[in-house]
Amino acid sequence: MSDVNPNPGDAPKTINGIQIDATFAEAFGMSATGVVITADTPKWAMIAAKTMSGFGTSVIGCGAECGIDCEVPASDTPDGRPGVRVLLFGFSPDAVLPQLKNRVGQCVLTSPGSACYNGVEAKETLKLSTGIRFFGDGYQTAKTLDGRRFWRVPVMDGEFICEDTTGVVTDAVGGGNLLIIGKDRAGLLETTEAAVEAIAKVPDVITPFPGGIVRSGSKVGAKYAGMMASTNNAFCPTLKAFPVSELSEDTIAVLEIVIDGLTSDAVAQAMKAGLKSVIETGAKHDVTRVSAGNYGGKLGQHHYHLLEHLP
Amino acid sequence: MSTLTLTLRAGDLPSARISLMGITPSALAGKSADEVARTNLQAGAQSVALGDLFSISGTAGETLVISGSSGTLDDIGNRLEAGTMIVEGDIGSYGGRRMSGGKLEIKGNAGPYLASRMSDGLITVAGSAGDSVGGIKAGEKFGMTGGQVVVEGSIGARAGDRMRRGLIIARGKFGAHAGSRMMGGTLWTEAGFGAEPGALLRRGTLIGPSVEALLPTFVDGGRHDLVVLGLISQHTKRTLGDLAPKALPKEVRKYSGDMATIGKGELLLFG
Numbered sequence: 001m002s003d004v005n006p007n008p009g010d011a012p013k014t015i016n017g018i019q020i021d022a023t024f025a026e027a028f029g030m031s032a033t034g035v036v037i038t039a040d041t042p043k044w045a046m047i048a049a050k051t052m053s054g055f056g057t058s059v060i061g062c063g064a065e066c067g068i069d070c071e072v073p074a075s076d077t078p079d080g081r082p083g084v085r086v087l088l089f090g091f092s093p094d095a096v097l098p099q100l101k102n103r104v105g106q107c108v109l110t111s112p113g114s115a116c117y118n119g120v121e122a123k124e125t126l127k128l129s130t131g132i133r134f135f136g137d138g139y140q141t142a143k144t145l146d147g148r149r150f151w152r153v154p155v156m157d158g159e160f161i162c163e164d165t166t167g168v169v170t171d172a173v174g175g176g177n178l179l180i181i182g183k184d185r186a187g188l189l190e191t192t193e194a195a196v197e198a199i200a201k202v203p204d205v206i207t208p209f210p211g212g213i214v215r216s217g218s219k220v221g222a223k224y225a226g227m228m229a230s231t232n233n234a235f236c237p238t239l240k241a242f243p244v245s246e247l248s249e250d251t252i253a254v255l256e257i258v259i260d261g262l263t264s265d266a267v268a269q270a271m272k273a274g275l276k277s278v279i280e281t282g283a284k285h286d287v288t289r290v291s292a293g294n295y296g297g298k299l300g301q302h303h304y305h306l307l308e309h310l311p
Numbered sequence: 312m313s314t315l316t317l318t319l320r321a322g323d324l325p326s327a328r329i330s331l332m333g334i335t336p337s338a339l340a341g342k343s344a345d346e347v348a349r350t351n352l353q354a355g356a357q358s359v360a361l362g363d364l365f366s367i368s369g370t371a372g373e374t375l376v377i378s379g380s381s382g383t384l385d386d387i388g389n390r391l392e393a394g395t396m397i398v399e400g401d402i403g404s405y406g407g408r409r410m411s412g413g414k415l416e417i418k419g420n421a422g423p424y425l426a427s428r429m430s431d432g433l434i435t436v437a438g439s440a441g442d443s444v445g446g447i448k449a450g451e452k453f454g455m456t457g458g459q460v461v462v463e464g465s466i467g468a469r470a471g472d473r474m475r476r477g478l479i480i481a482r483g484k485f486g487a488h489a490g491s492r493m494m495g496g497t498l499w500t501e502a503g504f505g506a507e508p509g510a511l512l513r514r515g516t517l518i519g520p521s522v523e524a525l526l527p528t529f530v531d532g533g534r535h536d537l538v539v540l541g542l543i544s545q546h547t548k549r550t551l552g553d554l555a556p557k558a559l560p561k562e563v564r565k566y567s568g569d570m571a572t573i574g575k576g577e578l579l580l581f582g
Contacts, residue, residue: 038538079541080558115538141514141575143539144476144495145546147457152539161538 013307015279019289020306025177025271026294027302030059030089032172032262033096033126034119036072037108038083046071048111049084052103056088057209060228064099065089065174065260067206078117078150079161085119087206089260093168097126104162105132109153115161118148120262122167129164169262173302176259176267178274179217179235179291180282185253187285189213191278192255198277204262205270214256217293232293248288256293264302271304276311313372315339315347317365319379319400327355328403329364331377332386336394336413339371347371382422388415391432404441407434410458423467424448429477430457435554439464442486445479445496446472455479455496461554468505471498474515478547480556490517493576497543501556504578512569512576518543518559520582529568529578536562540579 010022037052039045049068056066065088072083088103090096108116109132116128129151133140136153142164143150149164180195182188196212199205207213222230233239234246235254247254257274261267278290292306315336330353339347348362361367369376373394377387380400388396388407394414398406401419408427420438426445440462445455446469454473465483474496481498487505490498493515498508503521510526516539540559547555563579 078545079538080545081538081541113538115542139575142495143497143516143542144457145478145543146550150539150542158536159538161542 010307013310015310017283018279018287020275020279020310021289021291022305022307023292024294024297024303024305025175025292026297026300027173027175027177027259027267027304028300029170029302030065030091030172030174030260031093031096031168031170032087032089032120032260033093033100033166033168034069034085034087034262035100035104035108035128035166036077036083036085036117036119037111038072038077038079038081038115038117039111040081040113042071042082042084044111044113045082045084048108048114049086051111052107053086053088053208054107056099056103057214059090059174063090064096064103065206065208066099066103067208067212067260069204069206070200078148078163079115081115083117087119087204087260087262089172089174089206089208093124093126093170096168100126100128100166101131104128105135109135109155109160109162112157117150117161117163118166120167120169122169124168124170125165126168127164128166129162132160132162135160171264172260172262173264173267174260175300176261176271176302176304177293178257178259178271178278178306179254179293180257180278180287181235181247181251181254181289181291182282182285182287183250183252184286188253188255188287191282191285191287192257194281195257195274195277198273199257199259199270202266202270202273204266206260207257208260209256209258212257214258215253217254217256220295220299235291246291251288267302268304268309271306271309272311275306275309279311312374313370314374314376315367315369315371316376316378317347317361317367319365319377319381319384321379324364324381324383325354325357325359327357328383328385329354329359330386331384332389334361334375335388335391336371336373336375336396337392339375340373340394342371344368380419382420385422387417388434391415401438407432407460410434420464421462426455426458426460426477426479428453429455429460432458433551434458434460436460436462436464438462439483440466440481442467442469443472444470445474445477446470453494459550461551465502466500471496471515474498478543480547480551482556485519487523490515490576499543499547499556509568509576509578511572513572514575516543516576517578518563519578519580521580522578525566525578526569528571529566530570530574532565532567534562535565535579537565537579
């Protein structure tokens with residue numbers, strides 16, 4: 001999800017033997033919503049959450065970027081059962097709504113013992129239950145508690161509870177990113193995994209790609225008509241011989257972490273957490289450099305300069 | 312936080328019932344003691360100055376205390392929108408009727424039509440409450456449409472008549488015909504229902520440990536493990552704190568009714 005890096009002119013900084021480029025991650029304004037899924041056990045809440053957030057890596061190809069923000073303890077969920085919070089990002093509330101309804105309808109309603117509640121407190125709301133409640137074929141009923149309306153849809157293991165609405169924010173951010181560069185592919189993966197785990201501790205963010213990691217960073221457009229994006233050749237190690245390469249001779253691999261957040265501050269905190277983790281653990285795994293993807297600063301409203309987000 | 316206290320002077324009581332309609336914290340806020348004293352109250356067919364019946368102390372603001380109250384005082388907290396009203400003693404009819412916010416705390420017993428057509432807020436009663444809690448006056452379409460009522464004692468007949476939303480909790484029993492013509496909302500007793508609850512119940516939930524006599528139009532649906540029980544328990548724990556009843560058990564016996572109407576209501580029995 002990145003293009004070549006223009007160097008703003010500042011010198012890179014080296015910490016613990018890892019070069020931090022003087023560049024920035026360029027991210028975009030997005031809309032975001034979320035749900036808290038509960039179930040009888042943490043295992044089944046997580047199964048429903050993972051199923052719902054599947055095929056949700058990139059808004060371009062998947063319709064939405066989805067991921068698990070956090071587990072929610074039973075004491076904090078509306079029905080007192082263990083829960084998981086899933087966030088969904090899209091271009092607009094209108095674009096997020098069908099994704100939300102399809103994913104809840106196909107992946108949460110169907111999951112044993114599940115229930116689905118508002119996951120984002122916001123003034124603007126989406127009709128979470130519309131469509132899904134009609135699965136009850138007229139036997140559905142609603143229970144309103146403290147101004148919140150919960151639909152009870154009869155299903156074969158009891159009732160599926162689905163809150164009527166969930167919040168949607170239009171000032172979310174998608175596309176914060178880190179490019180982590182190393183001399184050992186296994187070590188690079190281990191370091192990047194640790195960074196994803198560190199980012200997962202930051203509230204209100206997701207890393208939507210598989211395991212939080214992208215190996216196929218992309219640039220906008222291609223030589224072929226109709227291709228919206230193509231490989232980020234400047235960061236492909238097998239293309240080091242070509243002039244546009246941005247990689248040093250000893251680079252073996254590059255992995256990217258893409259970060260979506262409900263707020264710009266959440267993305268900034270996640271960038272910091274990821275950078276801190278790489279700086280602390282990367283050197284022993286032959287990680288040599290951290291960069292970031294951008295489009296020259298002309299497309300995205302949000303710029304996260306790596307040197308301003310150091311631990 | 313400023314508090315105004317109105318103390319009923321027992322010796323000056325007229326024989327007629329007295330209506331405290333319009334006597335709420337927001338209606339009196341900013342008024343001087345003299346202005347409050349000149350406020351007219353209805354006592355039967357007569358108009359009486361508030362100052363002729365009550366001693367006034369403190370400053371009008373967020374909290375209004377009615378001290379020495381008795382069952383002849385009607386309409387206490389009627390149309391309460393915000394703030395807190397604390398009643399030391401009993402109240403008459405229509406307490407908290409059409410209340411849309413705030414808190415009404417009654418330290419004695421409440422008469423009939425408590426919380427009638429209430430839409431939001433919280434009413435607590437330390438004693439018992441009369442008939443038609445959360446219900447309607449003749450000719451009205453909907454009873455209670457929101458808010459919460461917690462009664463430490465028992466509640467009279469026909470609680471929740473034509474109720475649409477909201478929650479009424481009794482530590483004691485509900486009288487006969489609770490939830491009649493109800494269209495939504497929840498009645499929850501820790502001691503049991505009287506005879507024939509839920510006559511013409513369309514939607515809504517009646518929860519309790521027992522019932523004296525069931526209507527023949529309620530059908531036993533067997534035992535159920537319902538997520539909504541946890542939802543209701545968590546809701547009361549979060550919003551009522553120490554006032555919340557003991558959390559509901561995991562399983563209940565569900566009776567669907569009233570099958571004389573659409574049958575989407577439920578009587579849930581535990582214990």
